[in-house]
Amino acid sequence: MNRDVIIVGFGLAGLCVAEQLQRQNQSVVVISDTSQQSSRVAGGLFNPVILKRFKLAWKADDQLPVALDFYLKLQQKLSQPFLKMIPVLKRFESIQDQHNWNKAIRKPELESFLTPKIQANDNAALNADFGLGRVAQTGTVDTNALLNAYISHLESLDSILRETFDYDKLDIAENDLQYKNVKAKKIIFCEGFGVLKNPFFNWIKIQGNKGEYLIIRSSKLNVTAAVKSSIFIIPLGNDLYKVGATYERDHLTQTPSVKAKNYLIKELNALITWEYDIVDQVAGIRPTVSDRKPVLGQHPQYKNLYCCNGFGSRGVLMGPSMAKVIVDNMLCGHTVPKELDVNRFN
Numbered sequence: 459m460n461r462d463v464i465i466v467g468f469g470l471a472g473l474c475v476a477e478q479l480q481r482q483n484q485s486v487v488v489i490s491d492t493s494q495q496s497s498r499v500a501g502g503l504f505n506p507v508i509l510k511r512f513k514l515a516w517k518a519d520d521q522l523p524v525a526l527d528f529y530l531k532l533q534q535k536l537s538q539p540f541l542k543m544i545p546v547l548k549r550f551e552s553i554q555d556q557h558n559w560n561k562a563i564r565k566p567e568l569e570s571f572l573t574p575k576i577q578a579n580d581n582a583a584l585n586a587d588f589g590l591g592r593v594a595q596t597g598t599v600d601t602n603a604l605l606n607a608y609i610s611h612l613e614s615l616d617s618i619l620r621e622t623f624d625y626d627k628l629d630i631a632e633n634d635l636q637y638k639n640v641k642a643k644k645i646i647f648c649e650g651f652g653v654l655k656n657p658f659f660n661w662i663k664i665q666g667n668k669g670e671y672l673i674i675r676s677s678k679l680n681v682t683a684a685v686k687s688s689i690f691i692i693p694l695g696n697d698l699y700k701v702g703a704t705y706e707r708d709h710l711t712q713t714p715s716v717k718a719k720n721y722l723i724k725e726l727n728a729l730i731t732w733e734y735d736i737v738d739q740v741a742g743i744r745p746t747v748s749d750r751k752p753v754l755g756q757h758p759q760y761k762n763l764y765c766c767n768g769f770g771s772r773g774v775l776m777g778p779s780m781a782k783v784i785v786d787n788m789l790c791g792h793t794v795p796k797e798l799d800v801n802r803f804n
């Protein structure tokens with residue numbers, strides 16, 4: 459098998475890189491297992507505003523139009539809807555919270571996202587006596603549906619191998635590479651937290667942060683926006699909701715924990731008045747980095763090895779832009795900005 463690029467790992471990073479490469483007429487083969495689950499369990503939410511501190515997330519205003527264009531075109535290509543524009547409603551807990559909102563709406567960079575008028579709560583199932591603040595230009599991507607549809611697309615091109623990449627079997631020459639029976643010019647590693655096992659890039663300072671969600675069913679909750687309190691309620695359709703997530707720096711396993719379940723139940727019970735059933739609990743490890751920036755670039759010694767990682771808790775929003783940066787670097791030699799360059803850890 460001959461391909462321009464081998465992509466190792468198929469979460470949001472691998473998918474965005476694969477698509478940006480294909481848009482540049484590059485042939486790819488993806489090699490991935492399911493050892494990491496971050497993109498599979500993600501809430502899929504994109505929200506440019508950090509509501510805790512009323513700040514724009516890093517370069518979110520640049521990333522948003524790129525992401526929307528990327529997912530809209532992908533929907534067309536894969537003939538499947540997975541992008542939904544829904545507002546985020548921030549629940550106020552006090553008069554002080556309302557004051558903070560009224561201050562935040564005057565920040566020029568937040569103007570196009572925060573709706574000035576505080577919304578009264580008209581949903582009896584929600585405890586929100588102090589009202590809700592509406593964030594615009596937000597929504598969700600059904601990451602599971604997207605990944606599955608893209609796998610079918612790769613299968614139709616005979617371009618996916620579902621296996622664990624064996625780093626010992628990679629033969630690196632100056633201008634090309636060989637992995638088992640695959641010959642390629644370049645390889646890019648997108649293993650998320652799994653990069654710790656990669657002997658070529660295990661020096662990246664990936665810390666990891668475990669996140670968990672409950673999936674609940676509630677017939678009368680009737681919430682159609684993503685509600686943000688201490689936790690999020692994200693509507694999935696068919697009376698199902700994702701509730702979470704948690705953030706945990708220790709115990710970096712992918713097993714759902716009783717501690718997270720109890721915490722999420724406690725927060726949810728304070729937020730809604732209706733009964734619900736817990737139908738599932740999921741966990742994954744976010745590929746977070748000490749300086750909270752993505753990690754992109756070329757291996758310092760092997761010039762045909764690249765990586766794309768460090769999406770942290772915002773893979774949906776930043777994935778398409780970051781994949782474009784690394785693909786422009788791989789194909790056209792465009793410089794990766796210093797703050798994102800993998801070699802900042804070297």
Ligand SMILES: Cc1cc2nc3c(=O)[nH]c(=O)nc-3n(C[C@H](O)[C@H](O)[C@H](O)COP(=O)(O)OP(=O)(O)OC[C@H]3O[C@@H](n4cnc5c(N)ncnc54)[C@H](O)[C@@H]3O)c2cc1C
Pocket residue numbers: 466467468469470471472489490491492493494495496497498499500501502503504621622623624648649650651652653655668669670671703704741742743744745766767768769770771772773774775
């Ligand atoms: C609970 C939770 C909620 C989240 N909610 C959101 C959200 O609402 N919005 C948002 O934007 N982000 C969210 N995130 C973060 C988001 O999931 C990440 O930013 C993103 O998914 C990271 O994608 P990735 O491709 O780098 O890593 P991953 O999704 O971990 O993908 C890496 C892939 O590489 C494979 N792999 C690893 N090692 C190997 C190997 N040796 N051989 C073959 N394959 C390998 C793995 O199995 C996996 O398929 C959430 C994360 C969690 C855990």
